[in-house]
Amino acid sequence: MRTVHTDTIIKAIKEMCIEANYILSDDISDRIIQAESEETNIIGKEILGQLVENMKIAKEDMIPICQDTGMTTVFIKIGQDVHIEGMFLEDAVNEGIRQGYDEGYLRKSVVGDPIKRVNTGDNTPGIIHYEIIKGEDIIITVAPKGFGSENMSRVYMLKPADGIEGVKEAVIETVKLAGPNACPPVVVGVGIGGNFEKCTYLAKKALTRNINTPSQTEYIAELEKELLEKINSLDIGPGGLGGKTTALAVNIETYPTHIAGLPVAVNMCCHVNRHISRVI
Amino acid sequence: MKRHIDTPLTKEKVKEINAGDYVYITGTIYTARDAAHLRMYDSINNKKELPVNIDNQIIYYLGPTPAREGQVIGSAGPTTSSRMDKYTPALIERGMTGMIGKGKRSKEVIEAMKKNTAVYFAAVGGAGALLSKCIKSAEVIAYDDLGTEAIRKLYVENLPVIAVIDCKGNNIYER
Numbered sequence: 270m271r272t273v274h275t276d277t278i279i280k281a282i283k284e285m286c287i288e289a290n291y292i293l294s295d296d297i298s299d300r301i302i303q304a305e306s307e308e309t310n311i312i313g314k315e316i317l318g319q320l321v322e323n324m325k326i327a328k329e330d331m332i333p334i335c336q337d338t339g340m341t342t343v344f345i346k347i348g349q350d351v352h353i354e355g356m357f358l359e360d361a362v363n364e365g366i367r368q369g370y371d372e373g374y375l376r377k378s379v380v381g382d383p384i385k386r387v388n389t390g391d392n393t394p395g396i397i398h399y400e401i402i403k404g405e406d407i408i409i410t411v412a413p414k415g416f417g418s419e420n421m422s423r424v425y426m427l428k429p430a431d432g433i434e435g436v437k438e439a440v441i442e443t444v445k446l447a448g449p450n451a452c453p454p455v456v457v458g459v460g461i462g463g464n465f466e467k468c469t470y471l472a473k474k475a476l477t478r479n480i481n482t483p484s485q486t487e488y489i490a491e492l493e494k495e496l497l498e499k500i501n502s503l504d505i506g507p508g509g510l511g512g513k514t515t516a517l518a519v520n521i522e523t524y525p526t527h528i529a530g531l532p533v534a535v536n537m538c539c540h541v542n543r544h545i546s547r548v549i
Numbered sequence: 550m551k552r553h554i555d556t557p558l559t560k561e562k563v564k565e566i567n568a569g570d571y572v573y574i575t576g577t578i579y580t581a582r583d584a585a586h587l588r589m590y591d592s593i594n595n596k597k598e599l600p601v602n603i604d605n606q607i608i609y610y611l612g613p614t615p616a617r618e619g620q621v622i623g624s625a626g627p628t629t630s631s632r633m634d635k636y637t638p639a640l641i642e643r644g645m646t647g648m649i650g651k652g653k654r655s656k657e658v659i660e661a662m663k664k665n666t667a668v669y670f671a672a673v674g675g676a677g678a679l680l681s682k683c684i685k686s687a688e689v690i691a692y693d694d695l696g697t698e699a700i701r702k703l704y705v706e707n708l709p710v711i712a713v714i715d716c717k718g719n720n721i722y723e724r
């Protein structure tokens with residue numbers, strides 16, 4: 270049995286909140302740079318050029334990549350042989366977020382009640398997903414997510430008869446409806462299967478996967494590729510003003526489902542797809 | 550085409566701008582997003598004064614990150630404009646001539662823009678660090694309690710935007 274103190278968890282989450290908001294992971298930033306060199310639409314290329322410049326300024330001058338530094342999603346995998354000591358884990362996670370958003374000069378974008386809408390002032394609470402795993406590790410992924418793209422996400426409770434074609438239509442329809450609102454070029458996270466809430470969780474989780482790592486299931490990897498090509502022929506383009514760079518990637522996660530259903534969730538994310546992981 | 554404009558943005562200047570133009574804005578502009586729009590809208594409905602005179606002014610849909618010491622403002626890119634659609638026609642009727650945001654606008658907003666001569670610009674979403682470099686001063690002038698959503702008076706130099714919907718209703722999102 271290994272013991273981990275919550276002070277370690279607080280510090281890790283604080284640092285990850287800050288880093289995620291200033292520096293994009295290499296897979297995303299490299300793809301944006303590549304897209305700029307390949308884009309043929311004049312406005313599209315100009316916009317991608319601004320995004321490349323923006324990433325540079327963010328890193329060098331320590332200005333967040335985007336002003337919407339998001340609501341903080343935290344995935345925590347806890348080895349079942351770990352004992353956590355110190356404070357209550359949920360409080361520790363929120364303390365990490367609080368410190369990160371304060372010390373990192375990040376925007377406080379959370380309201381305490383969805384109807385009354387008073388800002389909590391420290392970006393807490395985060396959205397926390399716990400998972401118990403084997404062993405003695407704790408694996409934390411912090412994913413701050415902006416709402417311009419979150420608002421354009423959709424869930425479809427398809428029928429089994431809709432099949433893979435139905436899934437494709439759902440994804441394409443969501444991307445089209447999002448248009449310029451989700452800050453294209455986008456990353457599209459898709460969850461297929463499970464039930465109503467499981468498919469949305471899968472879609473969010475899909476967004477945290479490196480975009481250079483395709484699905485391990487062969488036909489799903491092909492579906493990711495096919496959907497990316499289809500999306501990039503929609504001529505939405507960077508900023509929604511035209512071009513072939515509408516999406517940087519499509520990541521799909523699947524799970525078993527019920528004989529009567531085919532749930533599909535499409536979680537739209539902008540090019541500022543922030544996620545960072547650490548093993549503790 | 551590229552053009553430089555200075556604020557205040559008079560209707561004569563608005564008429565010269567065409568959808569698709571790259572526009573570089575210099576001068577004073579104001580920020581407001583969801584919560585500030587709701588308050589301004591309530592003021593108009595209750596026949597009260599607005600906290601700023603928006604006649605011939607541009608509103609930037611922006612809630613910045615906090616500034617570090619020595620910085621004017623933090624990251625400062627546009628938020629999604631459609632959330633402001635409900636309140637926008639009333640502000641256009643009151644004399645506002647320009648808006649900076651990102652994403653689509655409603656029919657009602659576009660009609661109000663045509664009727665009253667206003668223009669809608671998009672700044673690049675997710676380029677808040679780059680855009681912040683064009684902001685030379687920033688000051689909260691109303692609704693301080695709203696934090697990032699307060700109304701700020703900004704002085705900008707060559708803020709790069711694209712005219713997406715002009716006052717004739719031409720719209721480059723609809724291609």
Ligand code: SF4
Nearest residue numbers: 335415417452539675
């Ligand atoms: S959708 Fe993404 S890039 Fe656009 S404003 Fe929101 S966080 Fe920023």
